[in-house]
Amino acid sequence: xxxxxxxxxxxxxxxxxxxxxxxxxxxxxxxxxxxxxxxxxxxxxxxxxxxxxxxxxxxxxxxxxxxxxxxxxxxxxxxxxxxxxxxxxxxxxxxxxxxxxxxxxxxxxxxxxxxxxxxxxxx
Amino acid sequence: xxxxxxxxxxxxxxxxxxxxxxxxxxxxxxxxxxxxxxxxxxxxxxxxxxxxxxxxxxxxxxxxxxxxxxxxxxxxxxxxxxxxxxxxxxxxxxxxxxxxxxxxxxxxxxxx
Numbered sequence: 001x002x003x004x005x006x007x008x009x010x011x012x013x014x015x016x017x018x019x020x021x022x023x024x025x026x027x028x029x030x031x032x033x034x035x036x037x038x039x040x041x042x043x044x045x046x047x048x049x050x051x052x053x054x055x056x057x058x059x060x061x062x063x064x065x066x067x068x069x070x071x072x073x074x075x076x077x078x079x080x081x082x083x084x085x086x087x088x089x090x091x092x093x094x095x096x097x098x099x100x101x102x103x104x105x106x107x108x109x110x111x112x113x114x115x116x117x118x119x120x121x122x123x
Numbered sequence: 124x125x126x127x128x129x130x131x132x133x134x135x136x137x138x139x140x141x142x143x144x145x146x147x148x149x150x151x152x153x154x155x156x157x158x159x160x161x162x163x164x165x166x167x168x169x170x171x172x173x174x175x176x177x178x179x180x181x182x183x184x185x186x187x188x189x190x191x192x193x194x195x196x197x198x199x200x201x202x203x204x205x206x207x208x209x210x211x212x213x214x215x216x217x218x219x220x221x222x223x224x225x226x227x228x229x230x231x232x233x234x235x
Contacts, residue, residue, distance in 0.1 A: 031221065040132070042212055042227040043167065050221070058222065059124070090166065096221060108155060108174045110221060114166040 003027070004115040006091050012121045019078040021118050023091030031095065032074040033112065034058075034066060037088040046089075049074055081122040091115040125150040129213050129226025136203050137234050144229045146213035147195040155216040156189060156196045157223070162209045170211075171198070203233045 004025045013019055023032065034046040045058030047066040055066055063085060067075045078085055096110040126149040136142050148156075157172035173180045173187045173196065180187050184203075189196040200207055210230050214223040 040227060042129075043223075043225040045222060045224075048222060059224075094221070105176065109157075109172055110155060110216065110223075111157070111169045111172075112159075112167075112223065114168070116166055 004091060004093055004113050006089075006115040006118050008118060009116065010119045012123065013081055014123050015080075015082055017081050017122075019081050019120065021076045021089055021091075021120070023074045023076070023115055025072050025091075025093045025113075025115075027093050027095070027113060028071075029093035029095040029113075030071065031093060032068065033092040033094070034064075034074065034076045035090045035092065036060065036085075037090060037117075043090065046076065078120075078122075081120075083122045085120065086122045087120060089118045089120055125153060125215055125217060125224040127213060127215050127224050127226040129229055131229060132227065133230045133232070135232045135234060138203060138205060140203055142198075142200045142203055142207070142231055142233075144198045144211055144213070144231070145195060146197070146215075146226050147193075148215040148224075149194070150215070150217050151194065152217050153194075153215040154218045156187070157214050157216075158185075158187060158198050159212045159214065159225075160209045161212065161228075167212060200231075203231075205233050205235050207231060208233045 007022045033048040035043040049068040065077045092112040092114045094112045129146045154175040159167040160170045161167040184201050186199045210228045213226040
């Protein structure tokens with residue numbers, strides 16, 4: 001099945017360590033995203049990429065960097081981890097779809113397909 | 124940037140009753156509004172979405188309504204079932220940005 005996978009699923013590390021979280025997808029989507037989820041704060045966008053040569057900062061990019069090595073792979077790095085980066089990290093992909101319906105109206109959807117998440121703890 | 128407010132943060136309903144979750148957005152250029160459901164320990168998954176040229180959309184027991192003038196949209200779940208218990212996130216997307224801004228989530232508990 002086409003899917004979005006993340007490694008590792010759980011990671012405990014210490015302050016100051018460099019950490020890389022990896023995301024792979026077999027959906028063939030060009031667009032990939034990294035989010036972090038904190039209790040009560042929802043999902044916040046860290047970085048996103050619309051193709052291999054495209055990297056864009058999201059709402060909370062400070063302290064993070066990314067690499068889009070191929071269409072199917074998007075990695076998130078924490079250069080020097082700190083405790084307030086303890087969170088659940090999700091990768092996602094999307095493939096916007098516009099349909100022309102009967103009557104000439106258009107239907108738009110941009111479903112984001114999330115990976116299973118990586119739970120990161122920084123001590 | 125866009126700001127999405129979601130209410131309530133928690134909601135408990137009896138099985139069979141209806142549940143309504145409301146979101147407001149700040150950017151009048153936003154034109155796409157999806158809702159995601161996240162079950163405990165699972166990944167978020169899209170359950171329904173609406174575009175700004177439509178006022179209401181239904182899919183079986185769930186529906187979304189949009190009021191562009193007031194810049195708010197709502198998720199309605201009828202005949203709730205225990206398996207509807209989850210955290211629900213609303214989101215908005217500014218036209219052409221392809222970036223979603225999420226609300227903070229509503230934890231829905233359906234009591235059997």
